[in-house]
Amino acid sequence: MKFGWLYRSMFVMRRQFVRLLRLRNLLTITFLVILLYIVKTFNNISKTNIGTIDYFVPKSLKKIDWHNYTQIEYERKRQGIGEQGLPARLPKSLAFLEEQLYSVNGFNGALSDKIALNRSLPDIRHPGCKVRKYIESLPTVSVVVPFHNEHWSTLLRTAYSVLIRSPEFLIKEVFLVDDASTKDFLKQKLEDYLSKHLPKVKVVRLAQRSGLIAARLAGAARASADVLLFLDSHTEATVNWLPPLLEPIALSYRTVVCPYIDVIAYDTFEYRAQDEGARGAFDWELFYKRLPVLPRDQDNMPEPFQSPVMAGGLFAMSRKFFWELGGYDPGLDIWGGEQYELSFKIWQCGGRMVDAPCSRVGHIYRKFAPFPNPGHGDFVGRNYRRVAEVWMDEYAQYLYKRRPHYLHIDTGDISHQKKLREKLQCKSFRWFMTQIAFDLTAKYPPVEPEPFAEGRIRAGADGQLCCDLRRGEQGAALALAVCERSAAAEQHFLLSWHKDIRSKDRNMCWDVPDSRPEQPIILYSCHLGGGNQLWRYHPATKQLKHGGNENCLEWEASGRKVFINRCSGARAQQWDIDTVNQHAMARWDKTSLTVTGPFEDY
Numbered sequence: 064m065k066f067g068w069l070y071r072s073m074f075v076m077r078r079q080f081v082r083l084l085r086l087r088n089l090l091t092i093t094f095l096v097i098l099l100y101i102v103k104t105f106n107n108i109s110k111t112n113i114g115t116i117d118y119f120v121p122k123s124l125k126k127i128d129w130h131n132y133t134q135i136e137y138e139r140k141r142q143g144i145g146e147q148g149l150p151a152r153l154p155k156s157l158a159f160l161e162e163q164l165y166s167v168n169g170f171n172g173a174l175s176d177k178i179a180l181n182r183s184l185p186d187i188r189h190p191g192c193k194v195r196k197y198i199e200s201l202p203t204v205s206v207v208v209p210f211h212n213e214h215w216s217t218l219l220r221t222a223y224s225v226l227i228r229s230p231e232f233l234i235k236e237v238f239l240v241d242d243a244s245t246k247d248f249l250k251q252k253l254e255d256y257l258s259k260h261l262p263k264v265k266v267v268r269l270a271q272r273s274g275l276i277a278a279r280l281a282g283a284a285r286a287s288a289d290v291l292l293f294l295d296s297h298t299e300a301t302v303n304w305l306p307p308l309l310e311p312i313a314l315s316y317r318t319v320v321c322p323y324i325d326v327i328a329y330d331t332f333e334y335r336a337q338d339e340g341a342r343g344a345f346d347w348e349l350f351y352k353r354l355p356v357l358p359r360d361q362d363n364m365p366e367p368f369q370s371p372v373m374a375g376g377l378f379a380m381s382r383k384f385f386w387e388l389g390g391y392d393p394g395l396d397i398w399g400g401e402q403y404e405l406s407f408k409i410w411q412c413g414g415r416m417v418d419a420p421c422s423r424v425g426h427i428y429r430k431f432a433p434f435p436n437p438g439h440g441d442f443v444g445r446n447y448r449r450v451a452e453v454w455m456d457e458y459a460q461y462l463y464k465r466r467p468h469y470l471h472i473d474t475g476d477i478s479h480q481k482k483l484r485e486k487l488q489c490k491s492f493r494w495f496m497t498q499i500a501f502d503l504t505a506k507y508p509p510v511e512p513e514p515f516a517e518g519r520i521r522a523g524a525d526g527q528l529c530c531d532l533r534r535g536e537q538g539a540a541l542a543l544a545v546c547e548r549s550a551a552a553e554q555h556f557l558l559s560w561h562k563d564i565r566s567k568d569r570n571m572c573w574d575v576p577d578s579r580p581e582q583p584i585i586l587y588s589c590h591l592g593g594g595n596q597l598w599r600y601h602p603a604t605k606q607l608k609h610g611g612n613e614n615c616l617e618w619e620a621s622g623r624k625v626f627i628n629r630c631s632g633a634r635a636q637q638w639d640i641d642t643v644n645q646h647a648m649a650r651w652d653k654t655s656l657t658v659t660g661p662f663e664d665y
């Protein structure tokens with residue numbers, strides 16, 4: 064009894080304590096909600112404020128020699144399998160492993176594993192590159208490498224080649240962005256290896272397979288250096304590759320720079336040139352194509368030259384300009400079309416793009432694509448349509464004319480992209496086509512001119528016999544066969560406005576690699592440039608003349624062979640083509656394949 068007050072007051076205290084606890088919970092929850100809200104807003108702000116990134120201003124324009132001669136000397140002495148970029152082969156005993164790793168990669172992964180991660184490469188640059196200097200003040204770089212189930216040694220060789228061939232202080236970070244790979248070694252093992260051997264290289268993981276566009280965006284969003292440098296996950300950077308990519312950006316932050324992309328052979332890992340440069344372009348089905356370097360740029364080698372479209376995977380761009388352009392359209396799914404989207408955007412919205420001949424990076428062109436595409440339907444068609452709708456204006460119709468079903472694909476919401484185009488006051492696609500890709504339409508005309516002649520090509524002396532390709536492979540010889548329309552036969556040809564003779568159904572042309580008399584005509588992919596594939600029909604004499612060398616198509620009854628021979632007026636050199644387009648024929652000499660210079664000087 065005596066302690067009743069104590070019990071009472073304890074009871075009251077407990078009640079107050081419980082209340083207090085409830086209040087605390089409430090406060091904590093409120094606090095958390097507010098915090099979440101702030102984080103979210105801040106996140107949004109930081110995303111929309113990306114345009115305020117400072118751009119790099121060089122402190123000195125003095126030019127210096129950036130070569131790392133210690134590294135060059137070290138590489139020169141290296142010997143062993145795959146060293147110096149020489150072709151390599153595995154012993155027969157490893158054939159089983161070789162086959163297995165081929166099928167999962169589309170290249171010789173087993174051989175790659177035997178080649179050093181820091182192997183030496185040859186210096187195949189234009190001789191002028193060896194003495195070329197670059198400004199001493201260059202921007203820093205974040206390298207972004209998306210990967211999906213990449214092979215171990217090719218992925219790591221990509222990272223090594225970047226790190227060993229770049230000035231250390233210019234590479235701020237390397238992000239390997241894992242597009243939901245399923246190979247076990249790409250998980251913890253990769254991270255352990257990197258933190259031990261290559262601490263600058265970080266792995267970023269995507270929660271689900273999202274494609275290379277989303278992967279590049281995720282890497283770019285984390286990047287903090289001045290310049291974003293994108294690479295494929297099976298590439299090798301070569302001697303002094305970085306300064307030529309960075310200098311044009313340092314001098315003007317809206318310049319985007321692509322390296323020359325060399326070939327790492329998928330079978331032997333030999334390092335070799337693809338060619339000595341070309342300008343990126345496309346046809347009206349949006350297949351990537353290349354146009355010749357302009358004469359004025361050829362004279363200026365190895366200086367960077369303007370290119371209308373990037374190949375896609377390998378380029379350097381200031382982080383500021385990338386985000387000013389909104390990065391990639393995040394509505395582009397998996398892969399495909401993103402190189403057009405970014406290229407059109409760069410040019411139309413106030414930037415420019417150049418290829419740097421002194422920067423060379425090797426890329427493994429796979430023998431075949433080993434990964435299944437995720438079941439997202441026709442994502443390439445959808446991507447193309449988004450790009451066409453937002454950027455290509457009236458030229459989009461030429462794509463739709465060839466791919467009418469695109470018109471039925473839902474693009475999804477493109478209002479943000481259209482708003483961006485308006486906000487940045489981007490130029491028209493016509494401007495791009497006439498000022499930047501001005502020679503594209505000569506080679507890839509939006510509306511194909513009619514062919515000069517079309518149909519079956521019959522022997523004049525025997526109307527039962529037709530030229531036939533029998534659906535042969537590249538390299539197969541043209542022969543004569545009884546005229547027919549069966550599926551096995553291939554007798555329908557076009558004497559196209561390119562002045563080649565091509566199969567009606569596939570992009571294969573009559574080609575004469577050896578112009579001596581009695582040489583066969585073989586099947587070769589059409590190169591649209593005359594030369595070995597140049598033909599002319601003369602309705603009056605019924606002759607089919609090859610090239611400028613006065614050879615005529617001739618046939619021989621025994622063995623039904625066809626070949627070229629000195630034009631003689633013989634009956635065996637007469638041919639009838641089903642339909643000859645007189646109107647087009649009359650314009651033969653006016654139909655030219657060569658174009659010079661832009662319409663206005665840019």
Ligand code: UDP
Nearest residue numbers: 209210211213242274275278295296397429
């Ligand atoms: N990639 C990716 N997700 C995909 C497809 C590709 O991250 O769904 C990566 C791939 O690992 C490579 C780059 O994107 O680094 C380009 O793909 P790939 O090399 O297969 O294309 P290719 O060079 O053969 O055109």
Ligand code: MN
Nearest residue numbers: 295296376427
């Ligand atoms: Mn690739």
